[in-house]
Amino acid sequence: EVQLVESGGGLVQPGGSLRLSCAASGFTFSSYWMSWVRQAPGKGLEWVANIKQDGSEKYYVDSVKGRFTISRDNAKNSLYLQMNSLRAEDTAVYYCARAVAYYYFDYWGQGTLVTVSS
């Protein structure tokens, strides 16, 4: 059974940093693109970042470029999102998702809440 379990969310002050993790199991992690997708409270889904199977390609939504870094450790079956210079508008539930052929998300975690507030 495919499982994606996010962790690392919490309350952080504006300008602060946070590192999210996603532990994957039940599939060959190194064979898939992986993604982060977020959802602000009461709002819609927003794609944040993608990373290729070997980490050689990474893509970001414009609003997080230069502040967020997606990475993965295939030996640990883990996906990460390093978030720096956080802003109030980054407040959201962050979902880890498995991406089939880069563009289609077939499995999602349950999400971890990030709140940016003073």
Add this chain to the structure above:
Amino acid sequence: NFMLTQPHSVSESPGKTVTISCTRSSGSIASNYVQWYQQRPGSAPTTVIYEDNQRPSGVPDRFSGSIDSSSNSASLTISGLKTEDEADYYCQSYDSSTVVFGGGTKLTVL
């Protein structure tokens, strides 16, 4: 970059058929696959349609997807509506380096 525009909400009665549209702002809707996700309150999204019109295993055939190049839009059609279909629905597509979600449509089954 492009945008995907969906109606904010739709409503229909149980047993009826509803169609949710998703219009691409620039570039051809046919040039990149469209996916549809269902999200119930408090839950993560799940896929109901991928690659324009494909259903994942376990999704009932009441759900169908299509694209219309003349209107540059994709559609999700749900027939034989059930109260359990009440949820938010999001379309999603992509280009060479970006993934885009529509704003979501709240489906009310009443």
